Amino acid sequence: MRYGMAIDALKCVGCSDCVVACQTENNVPIGYCRDWIVEKTTGTYPQLQMEIRSERCNHCSNAPCVRSCPTSASHYGKGGIVLVDENACIGCKACIASCPYDARFIHPEGYVDKCTFCLHRVEKGQDPACVAVCPTKCMYFGDLDDPRSEVSQIMKKRKWKTLIPEAGTSPNIFYLI
């Protein structure tokens, strides 16, 4: 089993609902976020093009954060979800330096915090909070190893890309373009 997410960059309007839902669901301390919005504008007026992406930890299959962690606090959990064991984290920040997506931050309590794909919800068969709340229904979450899952189906139909594949991280968040 390999959990992944496909996000439709053509449908996303950048409303930040996913960001707020995540902060509420996961009690993210004020001033921090586990997911965020990137608006990328290219071209010269009037020929402009905009891509809006909801970004978060890519739950990489070859995660540099897991590799660089000296205590195994960063580890692969169920379905390849990259997690942090806060009681093993010493706060050395090597994982933060090693993440090309800058998806990690230091929780005010000292340990490193990040997106968990809402594992506590996924275990109950629910979607992650960001997916569940999206008003344009632009996110798909599921098992990439299962060809019948919603996320596998949509990726068969649509063109997609990952972020910085050349960093060698094998990310598991896909942007439908």
Next chain:
Amino acid sequence: MIEEIITSGRMNHEIDPQLHIWGWEIPLYLFLGGLVAGILILSGVFYILGREERYPFTIKILPIVTPLLLSIGLFALFLDLSHKLYFWRLYTIIRWNSPMSWGAWTLMAIFPLSILWSVTWLEDLKPQWFNNYKWLHSSLDLLRKYRQKLAMIMVFFSLILGMYTGILLSAFNARPFWNTAILGPLFLVSGLSGAAALVVLFSKETREKKIFGRIDLLLITIEIFLLIHLFMGFLSGTQVHIEAAKMFLGGPYTTFFWVFIMGFGLVFPGILEFMELRKFKVPTAIPAILVLIGGLLLRIIIVDAGQASRWLY
């Protein structure tokens, strides 16, 4: 013209707008770690070569400061941790993939080794301090019998310590400026050069000063070569590596690096040491102090610039 504007909705402290997780603690530790590695390598190697009488300061006296320098470095490292009370978790596991893990274990080996090594010499220098401790005296005698083996083990772990301080950074693929294998050898050579400078600075033997001045000149030359190599590697690399090099070739780090590190930290002391070799009268302390300051500044700028460099997407 094509304009590209990226607006991000993220504002996490220590990541945005630019990574700044490591302040003065890490460069100070890298500098002291490298210096200790350099001192122990010089001491161990020249002891193995049997130069005890010729270079007494290098072999016997200088290593005595290493436990203190390491303690300061480790304390800085401890200050940097944000989840301090859990630091012991480092020693519950060995992770070969993580340079920080095997660095922590190397320190676990080198710290007691440096204490053992310096205490045996301390007793030779100040036997009166040990008069009241018979048991210590006899165990040190035993240790002295195995000094040659101790030196070999110590040099081995010191080499790892010296290299690892660079590899620690070069393992971070996500920060293009750090992501070069040159950092390992560069930090090792810089540490050795700093150690040689300490000998020049504090040794009382003229012959020892002279020889280590020459050794330092050689190390400075290698270091300049490695630094040029670093930029050649970046400039022939991918776009992100070219961008990383540009920070030093016209970018924000240009003046600081080329004037204070390459200029006053390497080339100028190199010229002074070369002039001394040519029998000009040069106060030996000047190049030595410049080399030491240059070594610290090199760590500071590399740790800082690495955090400023990133993948573009």
